[in-house]
Amino acid sequence: MIPVGLIGWAVVLGLLLFIVVQAVQILMEYERGVVFRLGRFSSVKGPGLRLIIPFVDRLVKISLRTVAMDVPPQDVITKDNVSVKVNAVLYFRVLSPEKALIEVENYLYATSQLAQTSLRSVLGQSDLDDLLSHRDRINQELQNILDRQTDPWGVKVSNVEIKHVDLPAEMQRAMARQAEAERERRSKVIHAEGEYQASQKLSEAAEVMSHQPTALQLRFLQTLTEVATEKNSTIIFPVPIDLIQPFLDSRKKGISSSD
Template identity: 80%
Template structure:
């Protein structure tokens, strides 16, 4: 038989241990504890070993670490009437734990829904070319909008990044044709510039040759040397009059 007094002591000890356990809380370095006393906000406790009043106080832990939230793909019609699917990633953290609990029911869900609606709204005001080439500017604009709207909830949005833009197949084909046409245009421009520079050099060479009587003869002999190096069996080459004109003048001057 266990004495009644011993049973009482055991029950009392168990009750004391239970009260102490319910009064002690351990908060990690990245956590904060929001304390409500009889339903009213009492304060925010930092990391470490913390004590609360059992039954009277309620402590809710909030993490201050940065959250990376994936925004699901959104169907967006751009300003120039192109239908695309866009997804993004959102980086944010709680900076005021009491507001994250008091001002909004579920700050994670609310921030995610706000990111989806803001993504559709901002991209709907942008053209497709801006969406593909000006992502940094659009990301910055989205971050400013979300940070301003989540500030009353004690949430700080640090960054928004558009991850992928899914274009329709016909739009991809059209963009491929446009890129091909642009490359062909650049090729023709470069070729035309090369022809223009070559014509300028040829014009300068012609002026130099025409200014010297022996230059044309030397060029003729050089060309014969280059042609003979090709191992041709027969070479037909016109003889310019300037090459034999000195001999003709010399003969006409003889008595």
């Protein structure tokens, strides 16, 4: 039989071991421990080995790392009455552990719900074009709203990013037609600008040639050279009398001198 005294000592040692285990708390570098003494807030303890009073103190660990929370897709009707489905990602962290426990029941759930409602509210006041082309401005507006509303909870919202905008099929087809029409318009404008610039250069060239007959003759000879390279057709060009006039004059002078 085990002596009664030995059993008593074993019970005492077990109780002391249980008290020591409850009294010793180890906090990681990214954690803070919020201590409640008899139900009242006492202090916030930093990382390392920490001691509390068992059955009197209660320590709750809070992580200070940045949380990346995915905001579920939300059905949103934009300002111009277009129904879209939008999801986003939210980045935030706890700055005041005691506020995150005392001021709100579950800061993770509360922040998620607040992000969903704010996303629908802000996007409902924006046009579809703004949603597609000015995401940075909308992201900044969402971040300011969430940061202002989560500040009493000791939570800092550092960034909000809209990830994906799901458009209806008919809206996608309409945007594709619009993009095609825009590309066609730009093509016609560029072609018209090219024609206008070419006409200006031709006008300047004609002005130069009108004052320099020799330039016109050189251009005529160059055209003849370019056409002569094509052997699949026969082209007859009238030769200007100005080109052969010097030869005729020299011949006349030769005949006159022989007489």
